[in-house]
Amino acid sequence: xxxxxxxxxxxxxxxxxxxxxxxxxxxxxxxxxxxxxxxxxxxxxxxxxxxxxxxxxxxxxxxxxxxxxxxxxxxxxxxxxxxxxxxxxxxxxxxxxxxxxxxxxxxxxxxxxxxxxxxxxxxx
Numbered sequence: 001x002x003x004x005x006x007x008x009x010x011x012x013x014x015x016x017x018x019x020x021x022x023x024x025x026x027x028x029x030x031x032x033x034x035x036x037x038x039x040x041x042x043x044x045x046x047x048x049x050x051x052x053x054x055x056x057x058x059x060x061x062x063x064x065x066x067x068x069x070x071x072x073x074x075x076x077x078x079x080x081x082x083x084x085x086x087x088x089x090x091x092x093x094x095x096x097x098x099x100x101x102x103x104x105x106x107x108x109x110x111x112x113x114x115x116x117x118x119x120x121x122x123x124x
Contacts, residue, residue: 009090031080
Protein backbone atom coordinates (compact mmCIF):
# COMPACT_ATOMS: atom_id res chain seq x y z
CA UNK A 1 0.00 0.00 0.00
CA UNK A 2 2.84 2.39 0.83
CA UNK A 3 6.27 2.55 -0.82
CA UNK A 4 8.98 0.44 0.80
CA UNK A 5 11.19 3.48 1.38
CA UNK A 6 8.80 4.77 4.04
CA UNK A 7 10.65 3.69 7.14
CA UNK A 8 9.51 2.33 10.45
CA UNK A 9 9.86 4.72 13.37
CA UNK A 10 9.58 4.64 17.15
CA UNK A 11 6.98 6.79 18.93
CA UNK A 12 9.79 9.07 20.12
CA UNK A 13 10.87 9.66 16.50
CA UNK A 14 7.28 10.32 15.38
CA UNK A 15 6.68 12.72 18.27
CA UNK A 16 9.86 14.66 17.38
CA UNK A 17 8.36 15.33 13.93
CA UNK A 18 4.62 15.47 14.76
CA UNK A 19 5.22 17.72 17.82
CA UNK A 20 1.89 17.01 19.58
CA UNK A 21 0.19 14.18 21.43
CA UNK A 22 -3.01 14.88 19.49
CA UNK A 23 -3.82 12.94 16.32
CA UNK A 24 -4.00 16.06 14.18
CA UNK A 25 -0.99 18.36 14.18
CA UNK A 26 -0.32 21.50 12.14
CA UNK A 27 1.68 19.56 9.52
CA UNK A 28 0.94 15.88 10.14
CA UNK A 29 -1.62 13.26 11.16
CA UNK A 30 -1.55 10.04 13.14
CA UNK A 31 -3.62 7.07 11.95
CA UNK A 32 -4.19 3.58 13.32
CA UNK A 33 -6.58 0.67 12.93
CA UNK A 34 -8.94 1.69 15.73
CA UNK A 35 -6.69 1.47 18.79
CA UNK A 36 -7.25 5.18 19.44
CA UNK A 37 -11.04 4.88 19.21
CA UNK A 38 -11.12 6.49 15.76
CA UNK A 39 -12.26 4.31 12.84
CA UNK A 40 -9.86 5.25 10.06
CA UNK A 41 -10.67 3.49 6.79
CA UNK A 42 -7.81 2.50 4.51
CA UNK A 43 -9.01 2.19 0.92
CA UNK A 44 -7.52 -0.01 -1.86
CA UNK A 45 -6.45 3.04 -3.90
CA UNK A 46 -4.16 4.19 -1.06
CA UNK A 47 -6.51 6.90 0.19
CA UNK A 48 -7.69 7.15 3.79
CA UNK A 49 -11.09 8.11 5.16
CA UNK A 50 -10.12 9.94 8.32
CA UNK A 51 -12.77 10.76 10.95
CA UNK A 52 -12.57 14.22 12.43
CA UNK A 53 -11.49 15.11 15.95
CA UNK A 54 -13.88 14.40 18.81
CA UNK A 55 -15.23 11.07 20.04
CA UNK A 56 -18.39 12.41 21.74
CA UNK A 57 -21.07 14.86 20.62
CA UNK A 58 -21.30 16.57 17.26
CA UNK A 59 -17.87 17.40 15.87
CA UNK A 60 -17.16 21.09 15.40
CA UNK A 61 -14.97 23.01 12.89
CA UNK A 62 -12.41 23.76 15.61
CA UNK A 63 -9.07 22.34 16.74
CA UNK A 64 -7.84 19.52 14.52
CA UNK A 65 -10.91 19.69 12.30
CA UNK A 66 -10.10 23.32 11.56
CA UNK A 67 -6.53 22.36 10.66
CA UNK A 68 -7.82 19.79 8.16
CA UNK A 69 -10.44 22.15 6.71
CA UNK A 70 -7.80 24.85 6.20
CA UNK A 71 -5.34 22.33 4.70
CA UNK A 72 -8.04 21.27 2.24
CA UNK A 73 -8.85 24.87 1.25
CA UNK A 74 -5.16 25.74 0.75
CA UNK A 75 -4.24 22.31 -0.70
CA UNK A 76 -1.47 22.03 1.90
CA UNK A 77 -0.01 18.51 2.13
CA UNK A 78 0.18 16.77 5.50
CA UNK A 79 2.54 13.97 6.57
CA UNK A 80 0.79 10.78 7.70
CA UNK A 81 2.21 8.40 10.31
CA UNK A 82 0.46 5.04 10.78
CA UNK A 83 0.69 2.98 13.95
CA UNK A 84 1.63 -0.60 13.08
CA UNK A 85 1.95 -1.88 16.67
CA UNK A 86 3.16 -0.65 20.05
CA UNK A 87 6.07 1.79 19.55
CA UNK A 88 6.23 1.01 15.83
CA UNK A 89 5.03 3.59 13.30
CA UNK A 90 5.27 3.85 9.52
CA UNK A 91 5.90 7.11 7.70
CA UNK A 92 3.26 6.88 4.95
CA UNK A 93 4.40 10.03 3.18
CA UNK A 94 2.52 13.17 2.15
CA UNK A 95 -1.25 13.34 1.68
CA UNK A 96 -3.71 16.00 0.56
CA UNK A 97 -7.15 16.49 2.09
CA UNK A 98 -9.16 15.96 -1.09
CA UNK A 99 -12.68 16.33 0.33
CA UNK A 100 -14.77 16.36 3.48
CA UNK A 101 -18.25 15.14 4.35
CA UNK A 102 -20.08 16.16 7.54
CA UNK A 103 -22.65 13.48 8.12
CA UNK A 104 -24.92 11.96 10.72
CA UNK A 105 -23.60 8.73 12.17
CA UNK A 106 -26.94 7.25 13.17
CA UNK A 107 -25.51 4.51 15.41
CA UNK A 108 -23.66 7.18 17.42
CA UNK A 109 -26.44 9.79 17.09
CA UNK A 110 -24.01 12.56 16.23
CA UNK A 111 -22.44 14.39 13.29
CA UNK A 112 -18.89 13.48 12.29
CA UNK A 113 -16.46 14.95 9.75
CA UNK A 114 -15.03 12.41 7.30
CA UNK A 115 -11.94 13.68 5.51
CA UNK A 116 -10.69 11.90 2.39
CA UNK A 117 -6.88 11.92 2.30
CA UNK A 118 -5.13 11.08 -0.96
CA UNK A 119 -1.42 10.23 -1.22
CA UNK A 120 0.92 12.57 -3.04
CA UNK A 121 3.24 10.59 -5.26
CA UNK A 122 5.94 13.20 -5.93
CA UNK A 123 5.94 15.49 -2.88
CA UNK A 124 9.00 15.74 -0.68
